Amino acid sequence: MGLTWAESYLGRVRASVGDADTLLFVGARGVILDDANRLLLIQRSDNQRWAIPAGAMELGESMQDCAVREVWEETGLRATALTPFAFYSGYTFTNGYGHTYQQILMSFRIHAWEGELQTVTDESVDAGFFPLDALPGPRSFIIDETLADLAAFERTGTMVLK
Template sequence: MGLTWAESYLGKVRASIGDVDTIFFVGARTLVFDEDRRLLLIQRSDNHRWAIPAGAMELGESMEECAKRELWEETGLTATSLTPYAFYTAITYTNQYGHTYQQVLMSFIVHTWEGELLRQTDESVDAGFFALDAMPGDRSLVIEEALADLATFQETGRLVMK
């Protein structure tokens, strides 16, 4: 569907500078709810954890285009209306491969979408909508933060900045 890791911007940067240095991870993530207020989660193919659709921006893309592309690549759904609600710039993390990144990341709430949910893609081994009180166990830690930040945005009407 999309680029391989080696073909991606981050893959190329990692290949040129190695695995030790911290680099910027610029990307987007999405929250998608169905009509029953269930949250869309994917089970990632790389670590099998449940997560919200997200990923790195490619050269020439906007944050919104990145969010739409990542949602489509990971679920087969095409976002037709979305709003940014949080912007993160101060979080540094090391992934399972020992790569350290400082995030520059925008979170979007997807209001409407088209298409049929694909449960398996190149980047996910399963996907589905889950009630917030019945989400699967082995899941990404960012889900709770993303939900809390959306609640803050909805309360205040102001973009959450971290």
């Protein structure tokens, strides 16, 4: 649906600087809960983990535009109403390819969307809505933290900053 990794801004930067340096990863994630309070997850094609739709921002995009695009690319759903609830800037991680990134990422709660859920895309091998007490595994380590941050935002009305 979108750019390949090699074509993406982050893919081009990684290819230019190599594997050893830590890069800034600027991106967004979109949290969708349906009317039954089930969470939308995708099963990623690269590592088979269940995850919240998310990804890196491209040049010229806003974080909101990034969230809308990533959700669309990974699920076929187009977000039409979303609210930022958490901003992360202090987390460094090394992925399965040995690439290290410091994340600068915003999480958005998506309140409304259009389209039909696509369970298989270029970036996912499955997708679905799951009860919060029965999420599939193996799953991304950030799901629990993201849901806790959303609950804190909903309780206080204050954006979570980490």
